[in-house]
Amino acid sequence: MKIMLLLILLSLMLAAGFLLxxxxxxxxxxxxxxxxxxxxxxxxxxxxxxxxxPSKEEA
Amino acid sequence: xxxxxxxxxxxxxxxxxxxxxxxxxxxxxxxxxILAFDLIFPQLNLSESGIPYFTFGRLRPLHTNAVIFxxxxxxxxxxxxxxxxxxxxxxxxxxxxxxxxxxxxxxxxLLAAYTLPMGFTxxxxxxxxxxxxxxxxxxxxxxxxxxxxxxxxxxRESHIYVAIWFYIAxxxxxxxxxxxxxxxxxxxxxxxxxxxxxxxxxxxxxxYGHNAVAFFLTTPYxxxxxxxxxxxxxxxxxxxxxxxxxxWALIFIYIWAGPHHLLYSSLPDWVQSLGTxxxxxxxxxxxxxxxxxxxxxxxxxxxxxxxxxxxxxxxAVSAYGMATFEGPMLSVKxxxxxxxxxxxxxxxxxxxxxxxxGFLTFGVLYWLWPRMYRTSLYSVKMANIHFWxxxxxxxxxxxxxxxxxxxxxxxxxxxxxxxxxxxxxFLDTVTQLIPLYAIRALGGTLFFxxxxxxxxxxxxxxxxxxFLANEAAEAPAREIGPATFTKxxxxxxxxxxxPMQMLLWSTLLISVGxxxxxxxxxxxxxQVPKIASVKPYTPLELTGRxxxxxxxxxxxxxxxxxxxxxxxERYGEYSKSGEYIYDRPFLWGSxxxxxxxxxxxxxxxxDSWHYNHMLDPTSTSPGSIMPSxxxxxETDLDLSELPAKIGALRTLGTPYPEGFENEAIANAQAQxxxxxxRLAEQDIKDQGIENKEIVALIAYLQRLGTDIKVEAAAKK
Numbered sequence: 001m002k003i004m005l006l007l008i009l010l011s012l013m014l015a016a017g018f019l020l021x022x023x024x025x026x027x028x029x030x031x032x033x034x035x036x037x038x039x040x041x042x043x044x045x046x047x048x049x050x051x052x053x054p055s056k057e058e059a
Numbered sequence: 060x061x062x063x064x065x066x067x068x069x070x071x072x073x074x075x076x077x078x079x080x081x082x083x084x085x086x087x088x089x090x091x092x093i094l095a096f097d098l099i100f101p102q103l104n105l106s107e108s109g110i111p112y113f114t115f116g117r118l119r120p121l122h123t124n125a126v127i128f129x130x131x132x133x134x135x136x137x138x139x140x141x142x143x144x145x146x147x148x149x150x151x152x153x154x155x156x157x158x159x160x161x162x163x164x165x166x167x168x169l170l171a172a173y174t175l176p177m178g179f180t181x182x183x184x185x186x187x188x189x190x191x192x193x194x195x196x197x198x199x200x201x202x203x204x205x206x207x208x209x210x211x212x213x214x215r216e217s218h219i220y221v222a223i224w225f226y227i228a229x230x231x232x233x234x235x236x237x238x239x240x241x242x243x244x245x246x247x248x249x250x251x252x253x254x255x256x257x258x259x260x261x262x263x264x265x266x267y268g269h270n271a272v273a274f275f276l277t278t279p280y281x282x283x284x285x286x287x288x289x290x291x292x293x294x295x296x297x298x299x300x301x302x303x304x305x306x307w308a309l310i311f312i313y314i315w316a317g318p319h320h321l322l323y324s325s326l327p328d329w330v331q332s333l334g335t336x337x338x339x340x341x342x343x344x345x346x347x348x349x350x351x352x353x354x355x356x357x358x359x360x361x362x363x364x365x366x367x368x369x370x371x372x373x374x375a376v377s378a379y380g381m382a383t384f385e386g387p388m389l390s391v392k393x394x395x396x397x398x399x400x401x402x403x404x405x406x407x408x409x410x411x412x413x414x415x416x417g418f419l420t421f422g423v424l425y426w427l428w429p430r431m432y433r434t435s436l437y438s439v440k441m442a443n444i445h446f447w448x449x450x451x452x453x454x455x456x457x458x459x460x461x462x463x464x465x466x467x468x469x470x471x472x473x474x475x476x477x478x479x480x481x482x483x484x485f486l487d488t489v490t491q492l493i494p495l496y497a498i499r500a501l502g503g504t505l506f507f508x509x510x511x512x513x514x515x516x517x518x519x520x521x522x523x524x525x526f527l528a529n530e531a532a533e534a535p536a537r538e539i540g541p542a543t544f545t546k547x548x549x550x551x552x553x554x555x556x557x558p559m560q561m562l563l564w565s566t567l568l569i570s571v572g573x574x575x576x577x578x579x580x581x582x583x584x585x586q587v588p589k590i591a592s593v594k595p596y597t598p599l600e601l602t603g604r605x606x607x608x609x610x611x612x613x614x615x616x617x618x619x620x621x622x623x624x625x626x627x628e629r630y631g632e633y634s635k636s637g638e639y640i641y642d643r644p645f646l647w648g649s650x651x652x653x654x655x656x657x658x659x660x661x662x663x664x665x666d667s668w669h670y671n672h673m674l675d676p677t678s679t680s681p682g683s684i685m686p687s688x689x690x691x692x693e694t695d696l697d698l699s700e701l702p703a704k705i706g707a708l709r710t711l712g713t714p715y716p717e718g719f720e721n722e723a724i725a726n727a728q729a730q731x732x733x734x735x736x737r738l739a740e741q742d743i744k745d746q747g748i749e750n751k752e753i754v755a756l757i758a759y760l761q762r763l764g765t766d767i768k769v770e771a772a773a774k775k
Contacts, residue, residue, distance in 0.1 A: 003255065003258075003259035003262055003263065004262070004327075004330055007262065007263070007266050007317075010235065010239065011266075011314045011315060014231070014232060014235060014314055015311055015314065017231065018228070018231075018307070018310055018311065021227075022307055025219070030218060030219055031303055033218070034299045034300040034303065035299060037218050037220050037221075037299060038289065038295035038296045038299040038302075039295045041145075041146060041220060041286065041289060041290070041295075042289060042290065042293060042294075042295060
């Protein structure tokens, strides 16, 4: 079952890739704030409405 | 303080993917409905009159592909293209790439709609499309990746919201899965053989198949849930911390669970156990997501009563919870011994597809359409009708299928006190289920009608609204490294965007490592026969096997006798891994609507029985719901591809002697004449039958699983 070797290797590489990304993200401070991102996504609509709408690019 | 930048979100691409999603949903579900009715009224296969294109076997992959890649696939892109722009406060990286992505994905779908009914299939579930289409899919995925990562790089919001993590994981993993599953050697425009054979192919297949469910039907939809559900409820997600934790846990565990599709098969036991362990662990991160979704609605349940969007989403997330509880349970070997190959699996996947993917897509569509068209939903009442038709549809689909699964398993395994099978005739276990199949068809019809109502509602909403193609927005520029962003600095910025660099690097590493590993391995292992008496297929048998693949027989017939007494009693000796080394692709199947065929060979039934059975299955098996394959008796046997096929297989390691491709056609013709002669002895005296496809199929069926008998006979 050498194929297992391949699949385990691939899966480990994938996991290692994700781990690197995770480490980067943690170091970058992506997870420092675990409250406001959830709230901030809700505000965006209001902002768009305040902006006058220049929808001239309607093609 | 950086300056405020003004920009516009691209809604047109979102609308395009959304429309594609719901239009394809009608097609995918309609094909599913036809299949449901095929099982009750086999005449609907239309094959009795010699039309081969619409049989259950050929349409089943069309149904699964249309639902997964056309309906859900376009749904994913709709959700990602809408939310990514807003979460990152920027327009998509490139409008041109967006549209190339959109149109090439629709071309993939159209090619699937052509190739599958035509019988061009690799027969690997959810990867049935022929190799040129695989190449196109790869291209689409690269375009999508550049567009998505480009957008992430030029973002104005430095925090990467959890939904985007899900999108990233989706892209990376699907890329790897698709590439590995598509390793195949073409022998013609649409024909190819997989690089892997037998047990290895089975493992690669379910490593792919399981993770296609994980990373195509689950992770992108969780991302969509994390954006659209808080938006629709106007509440932050219950626990942002939990969303981060369960994301990382989910992606680390998911990739290992594939072997649970092969429990009790010829796969080594330790691999099966590995799959089981990881599958059971999966319940934690899965339910983390489900609970997080549901609890987001805490204190807003009064709105769930009124708002169809939230209703759809609540049922979707509940269905996700049910399916991800059931999944780990089905991965327990003793439960799998009951559920596998039965309709239980069909119930399980449809709770996921109709409930989780279907309802979440509808919820998002009902939320998006009024927003993008700057109007209100055309009819809330109609949306409620859709909701109830859909919910009832799921119930009327799933419950009879669970019932059918249990019934089937119990009948397969029931012994008399004397120790013989109570239901020795497999057909009895089929006809017993037909009333349940009828209720399922009713459930499917309800769901389909609901979808039609929904699509009508969306069209009317669009008609009364005024579409906002470019939505104005503004946000402060993001300050990183070089604070200003000018065109010339693009590549500089690219390198600054370190997560991307890493992703690219790891993907590259994965692919290169994979290629280097696979090629020598695929060669080495297939050249070592594990059972001396197991020989490659003869050219005629090989042709018959490819017909078996073309007709999608694998959709209803397994080729894997599990080591249970109930199966060895019914079918014969259980399957050994060494028997499958020349099987490219493997054809173990995942569902037994008909009996297993692995021990069908060796004149268990006469050639004339097979002939009559293909012409009219009910003539040999009264009450059979198998479609007629009358066309096989009429269609001329095409042997022209044989030399190329033999050559390709030898390249992959099948020990055909050098130069055998030159004799292959003559060899096949000689064997065809032998089959024709035997048929004539059994009173089938059609003129020129040796030149028809049926003889190849009979030759293949008579060969199935007989090689180890040769060895047993030799020992005696």
